[in-house]
Amino acid sequence: MKELEVGGVNGYRVYIDSTTDRLYQALSENKVKHTDNIFLVTDDKVYSLYKNGIKKFKEDFNMKVCYFKNGESNKNINTVQEIYTFLIENNANRDSIIIALGGGVVGDIAGFAAATYMRGIKYINIPTTLLSQVDSSIGGKVGYNENSIKNIIGSFYNPYFVYVSTNFIKTLDEKYFVDGLGEIVKYALIKDKALFNYLSENYKGILERENDKILHIARNCLKIKKDIVEQDFEDTGLRNLLNFGHTVGHGIEMISGKELTHGQCVALGILVSLKLSESILNLDKQVYEKTIELYKKLGLPVKYKVDNYNLFMYAINHDKKNNDKIRFVLLQDIGEGKIKIEVSKEQIFEAIRQSISKGE
Ligand SMILES: NC(=O)c1ccc[n+]([C@@H]2O[C@H](COP(=O)([O-])OP(=O)(O)OC[C@H]3O[C@@H](n4cnc5c(N)ncnc54)[C@H](O)[C@@H]3O)[C@@H](O)[C@H]2O)c1
Numbered sequence: 001m002k003e004l005e006v007g008g009v010n011g012y013r014v015y016i017d018s019t020t021d022r023l024y025q026a027l028s029e030n031k032v033k034h035t036d037n038i039f040l041v042t043d044d045k046v047y048s049l050y051k052n053g054i055k056k057f058k059e060d061f062n063m064k065v066c067y068f069k070n071g072e073s074n075k076n077i078n079t080v081q082e083i084y085t086f087l088i089e090n091n092a093n094r095d096s097i098i099i100a101l102g103g104g105v106v107g108d109i110a111g112f113a114a115a116t117y118m119r120g121i122k123y124i125n126i127p128t129t130l131l132s133q134v135d136s137s138i139g140g141k142v143g144y145n146e147n148s149i150k151n152i153i154g155s156f157y158n159p160y161f162v163y164v165s166t167n168f169i170k171t172l173d174e175k176y177f178v179d180g181l182g183e184i185v186k187y188a189l190i191k192d193k194a195l196f197n198y199l200s201e202n203y204k205g206i207l208e209r210e211n212d213k214i215l216h217i218a219r220n221c222l223k224i225k226k227d228i229v230e231q232d233f234e235d236t237g238l239r240n241l242l243n244f245g246h247t248v249g250h251g252i253e254m255i256s257g258k259e260l261t262h263g264q265c266v267a268l269g270i271l272v273s274l275k276l277s278e279s280i281l282n283l284d285k286q287v288y289e290k291t292i293e294l295y296k297k298l299g300l301p302v303k304y305k306v307d308n309y310n311l312f313m314y315a316i317n318h319d320k321k322n323n324d325k326i327r328f329v330l331l332q333d334i335g336e337g338k339i340k341i342e343v344s345k346e347q348i349f350e351a352i353r354q355s356i357s358k359g360e
Helices: 023-029 044-049 051-060 077-089 104-119 130-136 166-171 174-191 193-201 203-207 211-231 238-243 246-256 262-281 285-298 309-317 345-354
Strands: 002-006 012-017 038-043 063-068 097-102 122-127 141-146 149-156 161-165 326-333 336-343
Touching (some): 012 023, 038 044, 038 077, 044 051, 063 077, 104 149, 166 211, 174 238, 174 285, 174 326, 203 285, 238 246, 238 326
Parallel strands (some): 038 097, 097 122, 122 161
16 A cells, blocks of 8 residues: 655645455554444445445444435535534534545535535545546645536535545446546646656556556656645645636536536546646647647547537626636646746637637
8 A cells, every 4th residue: 555645734644546445444554443433425326325334434433424416416505414414413523534535526415514624524535537537635725616606605624534445446437537638648748758658658448447557647646736735725726726727617518517527527628728728838739749649549638619608708708898807727848847938819729720620
């Protein structure tokens, strides 16, 4: 089992393994006892897939289990209230511990409940999707959506520890697996050339979800995120790097409705950002070609016809006037992301025409 230590005021350990076999060891190392008042929060899908394991866990520890309906549409105040009610009805106190077992939605919402219940109780994160294992389980962002605005309510609150078991990925639907892949390519491009080459050379094993491949990827992405959040926990500068591809990705998500997943939109947004990087930061054109090659291997999209430019611009720029420049994360080279590069609307449209909408 490999470990990472995330530093900072409330630093924590991230265990990364292929199974949950050492979870009890991790609990014991962190002084969690079987008599502690533990509350496991998950969603209905994860619960039904893993109920035998959860049952065994419940027998070994003094644990109560609560699950809510899965999906982004349930990342809301009603679900937070459900968790508060469950905690209150079961007499949770300041020494109680929440275990979040699930994807980014469970982690964000259970983490928020932990951050606010009695002004903060411990929570342990056991991420079960690719995206949560390579990204959302660390960094301390917790929260929920309100009025369809993503993560508008939230806080920064670190987990007590994180336990990544890549075996969970085996049961993940293809759609969510691909979502994770989009974010992984992002990590490679902004900070890790070796990871980019690894993805290209090992794509077959990655698509087979081989444990050693997913372990390697999780460890490297989490290491990158750890380095970034240690320097900029509250997201005032460097952490912005993690938004690479997300500005245009968000616009595509808005115009494509439910046709594309979040990860696919980010992947397309990355391609547009690479074209912008060529014209603004002189990025070598080969990077774009290599990324297209990698996308084809991983099954990520390379084309999308952007036709509703008004809605697209509204999505990425709704709080600015028409002639304002938008700040982008761009690349100087693979592994060398740069934040706060000002880009005009015309430059974005041209980059779209030269990349994802070319020939469409
Ligand atoms: N806190 C952060 O820093 C951060 C970073 C990135 C994204 N996020 C948030 O993460 C969320 C997306 O996370 P996600 O992609 O994990 O989505 P998710 O939590 O909705 O999980 C996706 C689906 O997979 C199911 N699932 C979970 N684990 C499974 C498994 N092992 N096998 C089969 N099915 C499983 C879930 O029930 C759900 O239906 C968004 O709300 C986003 O805002 C947070």
